[in-house]
Amino acid sequence: MRIVIAGAGSIGCYCGALLADAGHVVTLLGRARVLQPIREQGLTVTDFADLDCHVPIAKLTLSEDPACLEGAELVIVTVKSGATAEMAALIAAHAPANAPIVSWQNGLENTRALRAVLDGRDVRAGMVPFNVVPTNAAFYHRATSGDIIIEQGQGDLALHLSTPDLPVTESDRIEAVQWGKLVINLNNALNALSGLTLQNQLLDRSWRCLMADQMAEALRVLKAAGIEVASTTPLPAWTTPHLLRLPTPIFSRIAAKMLTIDPNARTSMAYDLMEGRPTEIDSLQGEIIKLGQIHAIPTPINSHICGLIHQAPRGPLAVDQVIPPINQMRSAARR
Incomplete structure (x- = not known):
């Protein structure tokens, strides 16, 4: 397939490299600071399971011009949430009307934003469970496990996209899957x-308990809103806060069977905060806060964490600095 990755950042470059290596005709649409090193040395991707794949520049098309969308048979959107509306307008102006558009982005509002601009087109939600970090210019490393899920639709897209190193499946419950990912992604800010x-x-029980309280608060909001939450692990979503609160030796044994994490992995929000870039906090905690207001469910923990990220603190914080006084906040959230 002729695929345009609309927003070649970490996820876009990683997935684009593997799709190109599998034989697809891949164009990376992105910024010069990302594309120029790839022009000079090709694109290398690695993962926690010893994948090491180098894609030479001859197998890729790189473009900073949205006109490259004109030949797309499929558009995969991987821009940050704040750039979704702008990318949707570019897709509307340049991409063929019959080309499916798949969102491989965090949160739920991105697919809504794409559909608002691309009315009548085949726009599908997707969920990418793993995180990817740049380790050098033109080098990207996948640091956690999980398979991509896309919204079910015509054309067997998942079958065409899936490769041994990048499995893709389809779901007719994609919104529940996305909510499940969002609840897990609330930890990005922590x-x-x-x-x-x-x-x-995750090996620090104090941080895990804070993560558990934040997730429990979100799950109460979603239950009040009547929203289904599909777990991204083998256990039901409601059990995750209980699992996180377990003593570390027990948690470590159970979690090791569910999730593989590279020892050096950090969330994308951690890198955004360190480098002074806008974060996706409003697409994560912000969604829970808005729903909580609609259904009159307090969200003190999510609200406080959202505020801290907006303040862009310099340097790491201890748990008791994140939510003071922490016991009072926990008690309020559990009522």
């Missing part, structure tokens, strides 16, 4: 504030 690797953060 990881960014902590300054720790994901592995070290």
Whole structure:
């Protein structure tokens, strides 16, 4: 297929490399600072399971011009949430009307934003469970496990896209899947504030308990809103807060069977915060806060964390700095 990756950042470059390696005709639409190193040396992607794939520049098309969308048979949108509306307008102006558009972005509002501009087109939601980090110019490393899920539709897209190194499946419950991912992604902000690797953060029971309280608060809101939440792990979503609160030796044994995490992995929000870039906090905690207001469910923990990220603190924070006084906030959230 002729595929345009609309927004060649970490996820876009990683997935684009593997799709190109599998034989698709891939164009990376992105910024010069990302594309220029790829022009010079090709694109290399690695993962936690020892994948090491180098895609030479001859197998890729790189473009900063949205006119490259004109030949697309499929558009995969991987821009940050704040750029979705702009990318939707570019797709409307340049991409063929019959080309499906798939969102491989965090949150739920991105697909809504795409559909609002691309009315009548085949726009599908998607869920990418893993995180990818740049390790050098033109080098991208996948640091966590999980398979991509896209919304069910015509054309067997998942079958065409799936490769041994990049499995893709379809679901007729994609919104529930997305909500499940959003609840897990609430930890992105905690990881960014902590300054720790994901592995070290998850081995610290204080941070896990805070993560559990935040998730439990979100699940109460979603239950009140009548929203289905599909788990992204083998256990039901409602059990995750209980699992996180377990003593570390027990948690470590159970979690090791469900999730593989590279020792150096951090969330994308951690890198955004460190580098002074806009974050996706309003697409994560912000969604829970808005729903909580609609259904009169308090969201003190999510609201406070959202505020801290907007303040862009310099340097890592301790748990008791994130939510003071933490016990009072927890008690309020559990009522």
